[in-house]
Amino acid sequence: MRKSILTRLNNWIIFLLMTLVVVTIVVASTILINFLRKEEIKRVDILVSALKFQQEVTPSLEVQELILKIYSSNNTIPMIVLDRDDRPMVHKNIPKEIENDPVQITLLAKKMAKSYPPIEIKIPDGNNQFVYYDNSRLLNDLRYSPFLLGFFILCYFLFSFWFLRTIKKTDEGYLWAGLAKETAHQIGTPLSSMIGWMEIMKLDNPDSEGVYEMEKDIERLRTISERFSKIGSVPELNDMNFNETIVENYNYLKTRISKKINFSLHLPTYTILVPHNKILMSWVIENLVKNAVDAMKGEGILDMSVFERNKNILIEVKDSGSGMTKQQARNAFKPGYSTKKRGWGLGLSLARRVIHEYHKGDIKISQTEVGKGSTFRITIKKA
Structure with a gap:
């Protein structure tokens, strides 16, 4: 729990730092643009x-040259001078296509007035002139640059976050797959020895009920070993009869869970055809059922349903157990997360891997409430 809180706190700190960087860049760019304006x-x-x-006095030749230099130095700011009757007098840095069109020049000047009020030049004879101007093209283009820059920086941060998270998930996947394969390898050695001793016991008393039950458990261990060995490799989805897989799991699990649990199965009357791997799918269902039994502490109602919706097959495992908080539900499928003291947090993580990566389906907690139970739902495409 403490680790989860620290992880969320670190994520919030990173988010706030990213936001601060983007806002700082936008504000700094805006200040620079206002300065240029x-x-x-x-x-x-x-x-x-x-x-x-120039209009108020008769300047000397030197002053006229200076005024001309000042006027000529403006190569970026669009300007239009109109008389009191709105007739163009002088213009500079306006679009070439309207330079010879007085009407369009006047309309452009009125448009400029929406950005900046015109400056009046008083003439002694009363024919006052009005200077209209606007931002240069460069300044207009720079107005949007802070937002574009902030957007690209934000995209970069988001991509980096996604990339690092993907690498982390890949590493975790390899870690759990390696752990599963090593577990299968470790189980295999004593299992082979147990099979040999079982054959010797059968020679002494072939009809013994104990030998028969132990033989079933050894076969179960063989199945578990095969399940772990398939994690990390691409399994073949060569099983089709989904009803058969579900019924086999139900019959096996019903005999091995508490008699105080009312365990029921609801299946369609027709055969469901779904490409799947029976060994891995059985493992997923067994994980969900065992988690439900633990949540009910060995007593309650456990319902497993299989039904069709659109082009998908849905499997729901519903229990009347302790339920989960929102935070527990969010973390339930994360590797290493477990609410049980003896849990490794491996079962649901590998179940998700089996459904997502191998069967191209989805597994989630569709409903949960503290004190009322949870419902896990698997969605896979039918044949």
Whole structure:
């Protein structure tokens, strides 16, 4: 529990740091753009002041050259000068396609007025002029750059998070697969010896009930060993009769769980055809049933149902046990997570691997409530 809380806290810290970085970049870029905008406005003010000076007094030749240089230095800021009757007088840095169209130039000037109010130049004869201007193309393009930059940085962080998480899941998958194969190998050695001793016991008393029961348990151990050995390799989905797999599991498990548990099975009357691996599918169902029995502490109602929905087959295992909290339900399929003191957190993790990776299906907790029980649901495609 403590490890889960620390993991969630670390995730929140990383998320907040990512958000802070993105917000900082956006704010810094916005401040820079506002600075550039103010610098452009200053340049316009200087240019307008030069034009006013030219209209109010008769400048010397040197002053006229200076005014011309100031005017010529503007190669980026679009400007239009209109008289009081809205007739174009001077324009610069406007689209070439409207340079010779007075009507379009006037319309563009009125459009500029929505961004910045025009600056009035008072003329002694009363024919005042109005200077309209707008942001340069570069500044207009830069307006969206903070958001684009923030978006790309956020995408980079999300991709990095997904990539690292994928690597972690892959490593965990290899770890559990290696553990499963090693377990199968370790079981195999004493199992072979037990089979040999069983044959000797059968020679002394072939009709012994104890020998018969031990033989069934040895066969069960053989099945378990085969299940573990298949983890990590691609199994063949050559079994089709899904009813048969479910019934075999039900019959086996019913004889080995507490008699205080009312264990029932609901199957369609017709045969269900599903490509699956009987050994691994049996393991998944057995894991769900055993978890349900543990949750009920050996007493309660356990219901297993198989039904068809659209093009899928659904298997539900419903118990009347202790149920789970939302946090427990979220972590139930994570490798190493277990609410039981003696649990390794291996069963549900491998069950999910079997359903997701081998059978291309889905397994989840469809319903759970503390004190009322849980429902696990497997969804796989039918043939």
